[in-house]
Amino acid sequence: EAQVTQNPRYLITVTGKKLTVTCSQNMNHEYMSWYRQDPGLGLRQIYYSMNVEVTDKGDVPEGYKVSRKEKRNFPLILESPSPNQTSLYFCASTPRGADGYTFGSGTRLTVV
Amino acid sequence: AQSVTQLDSQVPVFEEAPVELRCNYSSSVSVYLFWYVQYPNQGLQLLLKYLSGSTLVKGINGFEAEFNKSQTSFHLRKPSVHISDTAEYFCAVSEWNAGNMLTFGGGTRLMVKP
Numbered sequence: 001e002a003q004v005t006q007n008p009r010y011l012i013t014v015t016g017k018k019l020t021v022t023c024s025q026n027m028n029h030e031y032m033s034w035y036r037q038d039p040g041l042g043l044r045q046i047y048y049s050m051n052v053e054v055t056d057k058g059d060v061p062e063g064y065k066v067s068r069k070e071k072r073n074f075p076l077i078l079e080s081p082s083p084n085q086t087s088l089y090f091c092a093s094t095p096r097g098a099d100g101y102t103f104g105s106g107t108r109l110t111v112v
Numbered sequence: 113a114q115s116v117t118q119l120d121s122q123v124p125v126f127e128e129a130p131v132e133l134r135c136n137y138s139s140s141v142s143v144y145l146f147w148y149v150q151y152p153n154q155g156l157q158l159l160l161k162y163l164s165g166s167t168l169v170k171g172i173n174g175f176e177a178e179f180n181k182s183q184t185s186f187h188l189r190k191p192s193v194h195i196s197d198t199a200e201y202f203c204a205v206s207e208w209n210a211g212n213m214l215t216f217g218g219g220t221r222l223m224v225k226p
Contacts, residue, residue, distance in 0.1 A: 004155075033214070040121065042202060042216040043156075058213070090155060092214075097206045098144050098163050101214060103155040 002027045006091050006104035013081055013111055021076045021107050023091030031094045032074040033058070033101065034066065036087040043090065049074055081111045114139040114205050118217035126225050127195055133188040133220045135203030145186040146204040146214070147177055156202065162186060173197070198224045 004025045013019055025032065033048040035058075045058030049068040063085055065077040074093075078085060088108050092101035119134040137143065144163050148156040160171025167179040177188045186203060203217040 035216075040218055042116075042118075042218040043204075044216070045213060048213060059215075092156075097214070098161075100146055100158040100161050101156075103148075103157075105155045 002102070004091055004093055004102050004104035006089075006107050009105065009107060011107060011109050013109070015082055015111055016080050019078050019081060019109075021078075021089060021091075021109070023074045023076065023104060024072050025074075025091075025093040025102070026072065027093060027095070027102065028071065029093035029095050029102075030071070031096065032068070033092050034064070034074070034076050035090045035092065036060065037090060037106075038087055046076070046089075078109075081109075083111045085109065086111050114143065114207050114213075114215045116203050116205050116215055116217035118201075118203055118220050120220050121218065122221045122223065124223045124225060125193055128192050130191050131189065131193050131197075131222065133201050133203075133222065135186045135188065135217060137184050137186065137203070137205045139184075139205060139207055142208045144206045144208070145177075145179060146206070147171065147175070147186070147188050148202045148204060148216075149173075150200045150202065150219075152199070159188070159201070193222070193224050195224050195226060197222060 034046040035043040037043045044060045047066040049055045091104040094101045115138045117136045125131045146161045147159040162179045170176045200219045206214045
């Protein structure tokens with residue numbers, strides 16, 4: 001089944017403890033992206049990647065890192081999480097923008 | 113830079129009534145337009161998209177949307193809603209030359225009442 005897989009689905013952590021949210025797609029898509037969803041703000045792009053080793057900042061990149069060493073994987077790294085990063089995170093991929101993105105099921109992160 | 117405004121944060125409607133969810137966008141270049149639906153505790157699913165050509169596009173679950181370039185709008189409509197349509201709906205825009213960056217509106221929560 002064609003899909004984007006994120007792990008974990010739920011995560012509670014403490015301020016300052018480094019964490020990684022994994023994202024993997026099995027559709028051979030070139031473009032991948034991370035979004036965070038907050039009530040009333042819709043989805044805001046954190047980082048995106050146009051291909052292996054090619055990444056760029058979205059609208060809200062502060063406090064996040066990404067890497068794209070393989071085409072299928074696009075992990076999101078929070079080196080020192082803070083409570084304002086408590087949010088619902090989505091990974092998405094597409095072969096090209098006009099096709100629309102396929103989204104993962106989301107990761108609900110709580111930083112205390 | 114592109115931006116999207118969804119004019120209603122919540123839309124209550126009775127079952128079998130028609131509904132329109134409004135979306136306006138701002139961009140200085142040509143765009144692709146999308147509507148996504150998010151059911152509770154799930155990811156986003158593509159409802160429909162406008163790329164070019166006919167301004168009326170049909171999507172899944174009986175939804176359709178009309179692109180109006182002069183009003184920079186892309187409103188979503190359904191002639192008769194069901195309880196199962198209760199969800200959050202997001203309008204999104206992607207500029208042709210923006211490297212596939214997708215910008216979302218704030219979302220509209222559709223609440224269908226029996």
